[in-house]
Structure formats: structure tokens, C-alpha cells
Amino acid sequence: MINLKEPQVSSVCKKMLTGITGLSLVMFLVAHLIGNLTLFAGPDVFNAYAQFLHHFMHGMFIRIAEVGLLGFFALHIWSALSVQRSKKKARPAGYEVNAYAGGASKKSIHSLYMAVSGITILVFIIIHLINFKYADHDVVGTMTMENGIEVTNVYKLVVLTFQGNFGLVLLYMVAMGFLCSHLLHGIWSAIQSLGLTRPSTIPYLNLVGMAIAVALAVGFLLLPLLIFMMRGTFDPDAVPEYGTHARLMLAPWMLG
Amino acid sequence: MKVNLKIWRQAGPDAPGKLVDYSVENIDPSQSFLEMLDTLNEQLVKSGQEPVAFESDCREGICGNCGLVINGVAHGAKGGCTTCEIRMRQYNDGDTITVEPFRARAFPLIKDLVVNRTAFDRIMSKGGYVAMNAGSAQDANLQPIHQDLAEAAMDAASCIGCGACVAACPNASASLFVGAKVSQYTWLPQGQVERSTRALKMVKQMDSEGFGDCSNHAECEAVCPKEISIANISRMRREFSKALFAR
Numbered sequence: 065m066i067n068l069k070e071p072q073v074s075s076v077c078k079k080m081l082t083g084i085t086g087l088s089l090v091m092f093l094v095a096h097l098i099g100n101l102t103l104f105a106g107p108d109v110f111n112a113y114a115q116f117l118h119h120f121m122h123g124m125f126i127r128i129a130e131v132g133l134l135g136f137f138a139l140h141i142w143s144a145l146s147v148q149r150s151k152k153k154a155r156p157a158g159y160e161v162n163a164y165a166g167g168a169s170k171k172s173i174h175s176l177y178m179a180v181s182g183i184t185i186l187v188f189i190i191i192h193l194i195n196f197k198y199a200d201h202d203v204v205g206t207m208t209m210e211n212g213i214e215v216t217n218v219y220k221l222v223v224l225t226f227q228g229n230f231g232l233v234l235l236y237m238v239a240m241g242f243l244c245s246h247l248l249h250g251i252w253s254a255i256q257s258l259g260l261t262r263p264s265t266i267p268y269l270n271l272v273g274m275a276i277a278v279a280l281a282v283g284f285l286l287l288p289l290l291i292f293m294m295r296g297t298f299d300p301d302a303v304p305e306y307g308t309h310a311r312l313m314l315a316p317w318m319l320g
Numbered sequence: 321m322k323v324n325l326k327i328w329r330q331a332g333p334d335a336p337g338k339l340v341d342y343s344v345e346n347i348d349p350s351q352s353f354l355e356m357l358d359t360l361n362e363q364l365v366k367s368g369q370e371p372v373a374f375e376s377d378c379r380e381g382i383c384g385n386c387g388l389v390i391n392g393v394a395h396g397a398k399g400g401c402t403t404c405e406i407r408m409r410q411y412n413d414g415d416t417i418t419v420e421p422f423r424a425r426a427f428p429l430i431k432d433l434v435v436n437r438t439a440f441d442r443i444m445s446k447g448g449y450v451a452m453n454a455g456s457a458q459d460a461n462l463q464p465i466h467q468d469l470a471e472a473a474m475d476a477a478s479c480i481g482c483g484a485c486v487a488a489c490p491n492a493s494a495s496l497f498v499g500a501k502v503s504q505y506t507w508l509p510q511g512q513v514e515r516s517t518r519a520l521k522m523v524k525q526m527d528s529e530g531f532g533d534c535s536n537h538a539e540c541e542a543v544c545p546k547e548i549s550i551a552n553i554s555r556m557r558r559e560f561s562k563a564l565f566a567r
Contacts, residue, residue: 074524075527076556079534079557150491154426154493155492155532156425157423159392159423163393165394165397165488165539168399168541168542168549169537170539175536176490176537253535256536262551262554
């Protein structure tokens with residue numbers, strides 16, 4: 065059993081904690097991206113999705129998810145920063161010449177500057193929450209769905225936020241660049257930290273991790289970029305035609 | 321050929337150190353890097369100066385005694401070989417080569433390019449052994465072991481404990497060394513007795529020696545003279561979690 069008399073957390077435990085929380089946050093990103101992409105299916109589906117998220121399990125789901133995410137972020141940041149601190153202590157006098165050994169090494173600017181990319185992502189998340197979660201939702205008003213439910217028109221909120229706002233789109237592009245950099249090393253590193261690799265699988269897991277990193281960053285950028293560039297396609301005042309998906313998500317049994 | 325050297329000189333553990341410029345001429349390209357340093361030391365002794373302190377023993381890549389950081393890469397930029405196996409032919413005439421000691425808090429500097437690596441011995445004393453009588457050479461053949469397992473155990477056991485993994489790691493972590501030493505026992509029956517505590521004890525000692533935490537840069541594998549895979553670090557973590565819940 066774990067010896068509670070010694071409060072010092074083992075370096076292996078810290079790595080595992082960083083890995084588990086990191087992979088959980090990646091899974092959240094995948095879910096978030098799928099949710100985002102429903103915007104391309106039309107305002108009805110996107111608004112229905114938002115409504116579903118906020119009312120699923122009588123609104124308990126979103127609250128549990130938010131508390132969970134906050135906890136995961138806190139643990140991830142704590143354990144990762146504690147690894148960073150150990151780094152400075154473990155080599156008080158550095159080298160005059162620093163080089164990359166190449167070959168099997170995976171050392172890169174991505175792996176060396178995880179703390180920088182991580183902190184940048186944290187700052188971005190705060191801006192992102194101000195942009196959407198804590199934005200004035202009354203401005204965009206509500207939309208009445210086919211079955212009579214009044215939903216917040218988050219479609220309009222998203223389209224208005226990005227349309228004609230080049231500065232914000234640029235900020236999102238930079239942020240996704242940092243996210244990509246963080247995950248290029250992060251995903252594979254989390255798998256290695258959890259002890260899930262073997263000599264034969266390391267090169268593949270490294271590639272898969274990098275592919276997921278690029279896919280996530282590009283996927284998230286699709287929304288602001290397309291809304292910004294294809295002004296005619298995304299109308300903030302679009303009157304939705306209800307489709308099957310929206311109906312399904314707003315079905316009473318789904319909203320619990 | 322001729323090379324210019326920038327070598328870290330430090331009179332003692334607490335003395336201030338700095339890079340000092342030297343140049344060595346008439347080098348045969350087939351000479352080893354350490355033979356070139358021997359030539360430099362002969363020059364220094366002849367001119368009444370203090371020779372450069374560095375470690376070496378077998379000079380054929382098996383003892384793990386030598387270890388220098390050459391141009392920012394532990395054991396020099398060849399990969400899969402120790403410092404003593406580096407030949408001067410890999411450099412060009414007139415090159416400037418920077419030579420530094422292995423740097424880590426857990427490897428305190430003794431003099432010039434010599435560091436104290438007994439931290440590794442203390443880690444080994446916590447679990448790098450089997451307590452049972454494993455018999456003598458012929459007894460090993462009484463226990464049938466699959467060739468693949470024997471090879472896997474040997475891949476990990478080929479670690480010579482030189483410390484290049486620590487020197488190369490941006491965090492000065494000893495995870496590859498401990499990973500290899502924990503792993504080499506996991507495949508073999510003799511290693512099973514202490515298996516439930518080995519990883520815990522060795523990791524605990526590694527942490528208390530002041531090595532940094534691993535960030536999975538894999539720079540250690542790239543400089544390892546025995547090309548030990550970081551999959552051994554992964555295995556150490558599996559062994560650690562199993563041991564954590566097995567006790």
C-alpha cells in the first residue's frame with residue numbers, strides 16, 4: 065500500500081498523474097470538437113446540441129463535467145509544474161553547449177517548451193470562456209425550436225463572434241498552434257508515462273499522437289476560419305429548418 | 321590533423337570552473353578521442369601544467385567508466401558507442417570541440433571532467449540484485465527460458481551504468497538507468513522473488529538522490545552506448561504500479 069507517512073509523491077506517480085489527466089483532457093477536446101462540428105450541420109443542430117448539453121440529466125451532466133475538468137486541469141498543472149521544478153534542482157549548473165542527439169531522440173522545441181505552451185493554452189482557455197461561456201447571451205436572444213422549446217441562439221453567438229473579427233480569429237490560430245505543439249509531444253508522452261508502450265509500438269504511438277495533435281488543432285480552427293472567410297454561408301439570423309438530428313437531441317428522453 | 325579544444329577545467333568540487341582553450345596537433349585520424357586527450361595531457365605535463373582529469377578504464381566500450389559531453393552530446397554525436405569508441409576521423413581538421421563533464425546534481429563534480437556516479441551504486445543496492453542463490457554457470461541451463469525472454473533481459477542488462485542517460489536528459493533524470501535495471505530481472509525466474517518491491521525501492525532511491533523527473537524526451541536512448549530502449553522506462557512504470565498495489 066501507499067505509505068502515507070511519506071508525503072513526497074514519487075516521480076513515477078507524478079508522471080502517471082500528468083499522463084492520466086492529460087489524456088482525459090484530450091478526450092474532452094475530442095468531444096468538444098465533435099460538438100463544434102455540429103455547427104456545420106446548421107443552426108438547428110448546433111443550438112439543439114447546446115440545449116442538450118445544458119439540460120442533459122436535469123443539468124447535472126454539465127456541472128459534473130465542469131467540476132471534473134477544473135479538477136483535471138488543476139492536477140495536470142500541479143504535477144507538470146512539479147516535474148519542471150525538479151528539472152531546475154536536478155541540474156544546477158547547465159552545459160555551455162546544448163545539442164540534439166538525433167536518432168531515437170524525441171527531444172524537440174515541442175517537448176522542451178511544454179510549460180510555455182501549456183501556460184499559453186491556459187491563458188487562451190480563460191479568453192475562450194469569456195468569449196462564449198461568460199458572454200452576454202441576452203444579445204443573441206432565443207430561438208423557438210419545432211417542439212416549442214425556447215433555446216439560446218448560440219449559433220448566432222458563435223457566428224457574430226468570429227464574423228469580421230480578424231484579430232480574434234488570429235488569436236485562435238496562434239492558440240491552436242500552441243495546442244498543437246503541446247499535444248505533438250503530450251499525447252505520446254502521456255501514453256509512455258502510463259507505461260503503455262513496448263519497443264515495437266513506440267514509433268507508431270509517437271506518430272498516432274502527432275496525427276491526433278494536428279487533427280485536433282486543424283479541426284478546431286475550421287470553425288473560426290470558415291465563419292470568417294465564408295461570410296455568405298453563415299448567416300447569424302438564419303431561420304432553421306428542423307432536421308432529424310436536432311429533433312433527436314431535443315427529444316424529451318434525451319433531456320432527462 | 322589538428323583540433324582546437326574547449327575543455328571544462330575545475331580544480332575541485334567547490335572551485336570555480338571555466339572552459340579553457342587548447343589545441344592538439346599531429347593527430348592520427350584513427351586515434352580514439354581519449355588517446356587524443358592523452359596526447360594533450362602529455363603536452364601539458366611536458367610544459368609543467370596540470371593535466372586534464374578524465375575517467376577511462378577498458379577503452380573498448382564495456383566498462384562504463386568513460387563519459388564526456390562532447391559538443392553538447394553525451395559520448396559524442398555518434399550514438400551507440402561510448403566516448404572511448406569515438407575516433408578522431410569523425411572530426412575535420414581544424415574543428416573546435418567543446419568537452420564538458422556529465423552535469424547533474426546527483427553526479428557531483430570531483431575535478432575537471434570527472435564526476436561522482438556512486439548515486440547509481442546506491443540505487444542498485446536497493447534492488448538491483450537477486451537474494452536467492454542463483455547457482456553457478458551450469459545451473460543456469462537447468463531452467464528452460466525462452467530465447468526471446470533471454471534476449472529481452474539481455475537487452476536491458478547490457479546497461480553499463482555509464483550515466484550518459486542522466487547527462488543527456490534535459491531534466492537530469494536517471495529513468496533509463498533505473499528502467500533498464502528494473503526490467504532486466506522481470507523476464508527471468510530468479511528476478512521474481514523481489515519483484516513486488518524492487519521498482520518501488522529503486523525509484524524511491526532514484527528520487528532521493530536528486531535526479532530530475534522524466535519528461536519522455538528520449539534523448540537518453542539516443543546517446544545510450546548500448547541503445548537501450550525507453551520502453552524499459554515504460555516497463556519500470558508498469559512494475560512500479562503493480563508493486564504499488566501488490567503490497
